[in-house]
Amino acid sequence: MPAPREHVVVVGAGLGGVRTAENLRSRGYLGRITLVGAEPHPPYDRPPLSKQILTGAWEPDRAVLRDKPGLDEIGVSARLGAAAVALHGTTVELEDGARITGDAVVLATGVAARRLPGQPDGVATLRGLDDALALRDALAEARSLLVVGAGFIGAEAAHAARLRGLEVIVLEAGRVPCERALGPLVGELAARLFREAGADLRCGAGIARFTDARTVELADGTTVSADVALAGVGAAPALTWLDGSGLDTAGGVACDAGGRASGADDVWALGDMAAWWDPVRRRRHRAEHWTSAVDQAAAVACAITGAEPPPPAVPYVWSDQFGLKIQVAGRTDLADEVVPLHGDGLDGGPVRGTVVGYFAGGELVAVAAFGAARYLPRYRSLVAAGAGPAAVSAVAGELRSAATR
Ligand SMILES: Cc1cc2nc3c(=O)[nH]c(=O)nc-3n(C[C@H](O)[C@H](O)[C@H](O)COP(=O)(O)OP(=O)(O)OC[C@H]3O[C@@H](n4cnc5c(N)ncnc54)[C@H](O)[C@@H]3O)c2cc1C
Structure with a gap:
C-alpha cells in the first residue's frame, strides 16, 4: 500500500483548486494543503463575471468561493498573489523565489483570454x-x-x-x-x-x-x-511556466482518464488547463466548463486519497443570454443528426422552450435546451444511457403531455 500523502500543493486558486481542497477534506484527508494563486483576490467564481457583475446586479464579494476564514475553516494554507513559475518533480517554484514541495501536486491554473x-x-x-x-x-x-x-x-x-x-x-x-x-x-x-x-x-x-x-x-x-x-x-491555457517540467502540455496538460498527468506519478491536472483522456471520444479532450472542473476536482481528490472515483458524468455547460438560460448536456461535436424535441424554434417559432436532441449513429449524445431547464435532467440521463430515438421520443411525448396537464 502506498504511504499516505502528507502535503498536497494545489496550484491555481480558482474553482478547480478550491474544489480540490474541499473534496480532499470531505474525503477525510488530514494532511497539509497549500493553495497557490497568482491573483491577490480571495478565490472567486467566474460565471458571475460576465453575468451579475457585468450587469451591476452583484458586487464582487458575492462571487467569492472561499475567503480567508473559509480557507482556514478547511485547513488550507493559501499563498495568494504569487504565481507559480516552474515545476520540478513535486516542487513548485513561485515568482517570489519560494519553493514549495508536496508529495502530490494538483495543477488547476485555468486559461488566459x-x-x-x-x-x-x-x-x-x-x-x-x-x-x-x-x-x-x-x-x-x-x-x-x-x-x-x-x-x-x-x-x-x-x-x-x-x-x-x-x-x-x-x-x-x-x-x-x-x-x-x-x-x-x-x-x-x-x-x-x-x-x-x-x-x-x-x-x-x-x-x-x-x-x-x-x-x-x-x-x-x-x-x-x-x-x-x-x-x-476564446481562451487558451497559459502553460509556459511548465516548460522544463517534463509534462506534455501541447493542447493542455495531457492526463489519463482520472486526471493524472502523463508520465508523472504524483502530479494531477484538472479544469480548463487539463486535457483528460475521454474514453467516449477516444482522445484527449479539454473542456472549459464549470461543471467539468467541479467533477474533475472530486475525481482527483479521490485518486489522491485512494477513494473509489465517482462515476463519469455527462458533460454539462450553461450560459445566460438575453434573459434565457441555454443548457447543453453531452457531446454535441459527435452528432450526425439534430432532432427537435420540444418547441418550434428550429421552424422559426419562439426560441424559448426549444429543446433539441443530438444523435450519433442512432444514440442520443447531447441535448440543448433554450429556456427549458425543467426538461434537462430527464434528457441528461438519456444521454448517459445512449438512448435511441424511440426511447427519446417516448420521453418527449411524456414530458409534453405532463406540460399540458
Ligand atoms: C467570464 C466567464 C464566464 C463563465 N461562465 C460560465 C458559464 O456560464 N457556464 C460554465 O459552464 N462555465 C463558465 N465559465 C467557465 C468556468 O468558469 C471555468 O470552466 C472554471 O472556472 C474552470 O475552473 P479552473 O479551476 O480550471 O480555472 P479558474 O477558475 O480560471 O482558476 C484558475 C486560477 O489559476 C490562477 N493561475 C493562473 N496561472 C497561475 C500560476 N502560474 N500560478 C498560480 N495561479 C495561477 C488564476 O489566477 C485563477 O485564479 C466562465 C468563465 C469565464 C471567464
Missing part, C-alpha cells in the same frame, strides 16, 4: 475579476459596445450592454454564434436571441485588424467602431 494578432492593449478581454470590473465601469460610461466573437462570453457581454441600453455590434467570423458548443443548425437559435435583443450581429465577418482600441477593420476594408471594444475570441 486569447488575443487577436496586433490587438491593442485598450481592447477589453473578460477572464478575471479585474477585467469584469474594468469592463463594467467602461460600459457605464459608454453608448456603444463592439464585441468581436459571438461565443458564450461575447453573448453574455452583449446582453449586459443591451440591458444598459447600449448600441451593440457583434462581429463573428463563423456562420453562427456559439457554433462550437451548439453546432451550425442550433447556433441559428442563438443568432436569433442576439437579433431579437436588438444587437447588430454580423456573422461571417472576416476581421483584418484592430486599427485602434475601438475600431476594427474588416477583410473587405470597411471599419466598425464603438466606444468600447471587447475581444471574446
Whole structure:
C-alpha cells in the first residue's frame, strides 16, 4: 500500500483548486494543503463575471468561493498573489523565489483570454475579476459596445450592454454564434436571441485588424467602431511556466482518464488547463466548463486519497443570454443528426422552450435546451444511457403531455 500523502500543493486558486481542497477534506484527508494563486483576490467564481457583475446586479464579494476564514475553516494554507513559475518533480517554484514541495501536486491554473494578432492593449478581454470590473465601469460610461466573437462570453457581454441600453455590434467570423458548443443548425437559435435583443450581429465577418482600441477593420476594408471594444475570441491555457517540467502540455496538460498527468506519478491536472483522456471520444479532450472542473476536482481528490472515483458524468455547460438560460448536456461535436424535441424554434417559432436532441449513429449524445431547464435532467440521463430515438421520443411525448396537464 502506498504511504499516505502528507502535503498536497494545489496550484491555481480558482474553482478547480478550491474544489480540490474541499473534496480532499470531505474525503477525510488530514494532511497539509497549500493553495497557490497568482491573483491577490480571495478565490472567486467566474460565471458571475460576465453575468451579475457585468450587469451591476452583484458586487464582487458575492462571487467569492472561499475567503480567508473559509480557507482556514478547511485547513488550507493559501499563498495568494504569487504565481507559480516552474515545476520540478513535486516542487513548485513561485515568482517570489519560494519553493514549495508536496508529495502530490494538483495543477488547476485555468486559461488566459486569447488575443487577436496586433490587438491593442485598450481592447477589453473578460477572464478575471479585474477585467469584469474594468469592463463594467467602461460600459457605464459608454453608448456603444463592439464585441468581436459571438461565443458564450461575447453573448453574455452583449446582453449586459443591451440591458444598459447600449448600441451593440457583434462581429463573428463563423456562420453562427456559439457554433462550437451548439453546432451550425442550433447556433441559428442563438443568432436569433442576439437579433431579437436588438444587437447588430454580423456573422461571417472576416476581421483584418484592430486599427485602434475601438475600431476594427474588416477583410473587405470597411471599419466598425464603438466606444468600447471587447475581444471574446476564446481562451487558451497559459502553460509556459511548465516548460522544463517534463509534462506534455501541447493542447493542455495531457492526463489519463482520472486526471493524472502523463508520465508523472504524483502530479494531477484538472479544469480548463487539463486535457483528460475521454474514453467516449477516444482522445484527449479539454473542456472549459464549470461543471467539468467541479467533477474533475472530486475525481482527483479521490485518486489522491485512494477513494473509489465517482462515476463519469455527462458533460454539462450553461450560459445566460438575453434573459434565457441555454443548457447543453453531452457531446454535441459527435452528432450526425439534430432532432427537435420540444418547441418550434428550429421552424422559426419562439426560441424559448426549444429543446433539441443530438444523435450519433442512432444514440442520443447531447441535448440543448433554450429556456427549458425543467426538461434537462430527464434528457441528461438519456444521454448517459445512449438512448435511441424511440426511447427519446417516448420521453418527449411524456414530458409534453405532463406540460399540458
Ligand atoms: C467570464 C466567464 C464566464 C463563465 N461562465 C460560465 C458559464 O456560464 N457556464 C460554465 O459552464 N462555465 C463558465 N465559465 C467557465 C468556468 O468558469 C471555468 O470552466 C472554471 O472556472 C474552470 O475552473 P479552473 O479551476 O480550471 O480555472 P479558474 O477558475 O480560471 O482558476 C484558475 C486560477 O489559476 C490562477 N493561475 C493562473 N496561472 C497561475 C500560476 N502560474 N500560478 C498560480 N495561479 C495561477 C488564476 O489566477 C485563477 O485564479 C466562465 C468563465 C469565464 C471567464
